[in-house]
Amino acid sequence: MRCAKARKYMLEMVEEGLSPLLQQRLKVHLESCPTCQGEYDALQELYYTVKGLPLPQVAEPLGTEVLGLVRQRIRAEGIEPSLSLWNRGGWRILSLFRRPLLAYTSLVVIVGLVIGGILFWFSYSQRVTVDLSDLTLDEVEQAWELISPEMEVDMELIALLDSLSPEEISSFSDELKVEVEPDLILSEVPILPSGYLNSGYFYYDLSDFSPEEIEEIIQQLSDKGSSNPSPQKEGGGARLFLKPIDEFVSI
Amino acid sequence: MVSIKMKKENVVDDDLQLVERFKRGDQSAFDELVLSYQSRIYYLILRIIGDSDEAADIAQSTFVKVYRSLHSFRGRSSFKTWLYRIAINLTKNYLREKVKKERLPPLREAERQAEGKLEEMIAKERSQMLRETVSLLPERQRLTLILRIYEELPYKEIARIMGGTTGLAKVNYYHAINNLRKKWTKLNSAH
Structure with missing residues (x-):
């Protein structure tokens, strides 16, 4: 063991906290190194002198008065244990x-x-309410495209709604999740991330419709001047942004 | 060695049982805790500040604080460590207030002055001189030294009481011993 290492272990040796192996190695070093032995002796003397320092003079030895005083203080100050x-x-x-x-x-x-x-x-659930009452369908479509190209299919819905009676509209407007006032085309349309439009939530298969019924839909949309009256979407299948299908059939 | 360890564990278990009893509303459990620790806390504080009246006052405050916040004690450390931490913090607060009130010079300045007073100190008894030398150590070193030498606490527990890491506690202790050693050597050579 070298002197630097020996100095490092001296305090632990004095405190009797050194492992037996290191103790042995340190002892061997101390026996062969008078300088380190001197330092070790001085450290040991210092340690035990500090440890043996008497406490400052106390007028009276401590009895059980701390408890009494603590209790007194707790009562006097009305201290309650605080619940966390x-x-x-x-x-x-x-x-x-x-x-x-x-x-x-x-x-x-x-x-x-x-x-x-x-x-x-x-x-x-972010929704927007758009008052389209003063616009033509072409203008509405342009407006929708400006807002979101994903929403173009709603044009068909708007056009369709425009063709229905107020009673028909109110009968399924809740299920459509669309607020509609019959006298004006007022649509509250959910704006969704693009992926959701393809999730099947807003697209409904019209394959059960007869060609005549679909033709009628297209015709109605065309009559209202939609620039894109065809509900043909998504790979040629007849799909339309509308629910429920049964009620739609009853048009 | 085994029996000492078992005894320590029993003390810890007893403390925790008393804490649990107090949490369930048994006031006598608190009294038992005070009786079991009052002397140790009092003498620990006395050794740090050297004034018996003030030490008794801080010891009282320590237990009042324990009474107030024992419900928040989770048992992550031993009750003793938690109690010591409260006592040490209150003592540190007291020392800071005292420095402010008396406008004592900061510790580093006090240390420099102590160097100057060394010759004067030589005239005093050695143990008294050594005690003064200890009292002039920087606060953190002094508290660490007291907790290590007189309370014989492991570094890990000292770190929990003082705040900081185990390594830091060890470094503070070594610095304290080194500072003392230098002054002790001077005192001895002057003799």
Whole structure:
């Protein structure tokens, strides 16, 4: 063992905290190195002198008066044990987790799910109300394209709604999730991320419609001046942004 | 060695049982905790500040604080560590207030002055001189030294009480010993 290392271990040796192996090696070094032996002796003397320092003079030895005084103070100041949030019960669920890391991770996951859910709900349910009463269908279509190219199919819906009686509109407007006032074309249309339009949620298969019925739809749309009256979408299948199909058939 | 360890574990278990009893509303459990630790806390504070009246006052405040916040004690550390941390924090607050009130020079300045007073100190008894030398160590080193030498706490527990890492506690202790050693050597050579 070298002197530098020996100095490093001296204090631990004095405190009797050194492993037997290192103790042995240090002892061997001290026996062969008078300088280190001198330092070790001085350190040992210092340690035990400090350890043996008497306490400052106390007028009276401490009895049990601390407890009495503490109790007195608690009474005088009306101190009550304060219950933590934990003990009030709200956070007791976390006590299921004895490991803090697990508890924190769970908390982060739960918070993440809640925030994710809120963000999803906002993005899903974001709606706009557009008053289209003063516009022609061509103008409306242009406006929709400006707002979102994904919404062009709604033109067909608007055109179709325009052809229905107020009673027919109100009968299924709830299910369409579209607010419609018969006298003006007022549409509240969900704006969704592009992927959702292809999710099947807003597209409905019209394959059960007879060609005559589909022709009638197209005709109605054409009569209203839609620039794109055809409901032919998505790979040639007859699809239209409308629900429910049964009620549509009854037109 | 085994029996000492078992004894320590028993003390820890006893403390936790008392804490649980207090949390369930048993006031006598608090009294038992005070009786079991009052001397140690009092003498720990006394060794740090050197004034018996003030030490008794801070010891009282420590237990009042324990009474108030024992419900928030989770048992992550031992009750003793938690209690010592409260006592040390209150003592540190007291020392800071005292420095402010008396406008004492900051510790580094006090250290420099102590160097100047060394000759004067030589006239005093050695243990008294050594105690003064300890009292002039920087606060963190001094508290670490006291917790290590007199309370014989492991570095890990000192770190929990003082805040900081185990390594930092060790470094503070080594610095304290080194500072003392230098001054001790000067004192001895002057003799």
